[in-house]
Every structure is written in structure tokens, then in C-alpha cells.
Amino acid sequence: MLGLPRRTWRWSILLATAVTAGAIGVAACGGNGDLRPAQDTVEDSSEKITIGISMYLLVDDLEDPDPTLSSNRTEEELIAILAGMNEIWGQANVHLELENLDTIVVDPDVLAQVAEGNIRAFFDRLGESIPFAATGPESSLISGFYTRWIGGSNGVTPLGSRSYMVMDEPSVFDHRVSGHEVGHILGLRHTLNDRGRLLYPGTNGMDLTPEEITLTRYVAMQLLKAQR
Numbered sequence: 001m002l003g004l005p006r007r008t009w010r011w012s013i014l015l016a017t018a019v020t021a022g023a024i025g026v027a028a029c030g031g032n033g034d035l036r037p038a039q040d041t042v043e044d045s046s047e048k049i050t051i052g053i054s055m056y057l058l059v060d061d062l063e064d065p066d067p068t069l070s071s072n073r074t075e076e077e078l079i080a081i082l083a084g085m086n087e088i089w090g091q092a093n094v095h096l097e098l099e100n101l102d103t104i105v106v107d108p109d110v111l112a113q114v115a116e117g118n119i120r121a122f123f124d125r126l127g128e129s130i131p132f133a134a135t136g137p138e139s140s141l142i143s144g145f146y147t148r149w150i151g152g153s154n155g156v157t158p159l160g161s162r163s164y165m166v167m168d169e170p171s172v173f174d175h176r177v178s179g180h181e182v183g184h185i186l187g188l189r190h191t192l193n194d195r196g197r198l199l200y201p202g203t204n205g206m207d208l209t210p211e212e213i214t215l216t217r218y219v220a221m222q223l224l225k226a227q228r
């Protein structure tokens, strides 16, 4: 039976170094392993799939942000990252279309917890004490949040979530980190076989295999159907 990703609070984490996984007590970066396209539903990959994405900078204050907690990126930099992500996802003929680009204010205590690797501190408050449309009916299929630090991680995607978070100075290319997290949202798990692949943790690999392309296109179509 095919289903949408279940929402659980286990975390899928791209670690700067895999050896820290045990140290910070998170689940190894997994994907949605139960998602598999049935043979008769695999569609024509020559058709472009367009997915809406919203990108947000997280800061503690709009006028006078604390540079140790707030993202130091600019909205223009997010646009450049998106262009790089689209180069990567062009392999699957998946296009990410920017729907919202904004800077949102988050309680400094929350950003401090995120900086220590506690991303629940942020995601648990989305739509609640962080008033925000990302979880509402008008939200994009994918939301990316850009923050200063996330513990020792370059980026994180809560398992089964359509949101990811990326830190300011990842150990690999910015667009690669974001593109990798989108891979998790579209159902991909890590590979440890080939450093050239997008789903190898902590490298600049950007390749998708034909199987990964088939799966991600399938998951993208299912998510788009569910969103309607």
C-alpha cells in the first residue's frame, strides 16, 4: 500500500560528520523507505514536474539581528541557492518554483536551541507561537528554513516532513545541501556507496540514479495530488 510519509518526530539529519550521529542522539538520516512506485504508475520522465517552494531566513530581529543566532544570508543568496538546486533537480526534470521568499522573526531562545541541534524547538512552534503560514493550506509543497547553526549538521529534514532547515556555513556547497534535503522530502534515503551521489552524506556529489529519479518523481506527484 502506498501512502504519504507519516509524520513522526524522528529526524533525518545530514551530519557534517557521520560519526557524531550517536553523540547527539539522533536517528541516522533515513528516508521514506515505505514509498515505492508500483510498476504501473511510473510515468513519463520527459514531463516536467513543478513543485512550489518557499524559502525563509530565520532571524531574531529584523532591525538589529544577533549575528550569532540569526542567519547572515540574504534573500538574494537564497535565490542563488534555488538556482543551484534546480540544476541538480533538472536531472529528474523536477523544477522548484519559488512561491515565497521572506525573513521571519523567531524568538532568540528558539534559535539558540536550534543552534545546539534541537530543531524541534523551531518546528514544534510553527503555526503556533511562531505565527506562520508554512503549515497552513496556502503553504508551498516544500519549505526551506535557513538559520545560523544547527548543532553539527549542514542541514536537516524531519522524517516525513515537507520542511527542511539549512545552516549558514555548511561544509559542502549550499545548493547541494538544500538539494540533498529536498531529496529526503521526495522519499530518498542515504547511500554510502558512491560519493558522487546527491544522497551520499556530507559530500558535494549531486548525481541521481535512474531509480532515484523514478522514485522522487513518483513521490512528487503523490505529494502534489495530496496538496490539491
Ligand SMILES: [Zn+2]
Pocket (backbone or CB within 6 Å): 012, 013, 014, 015, 029, 180, 184, 190, 201
Ligand atoms: Zn541526508
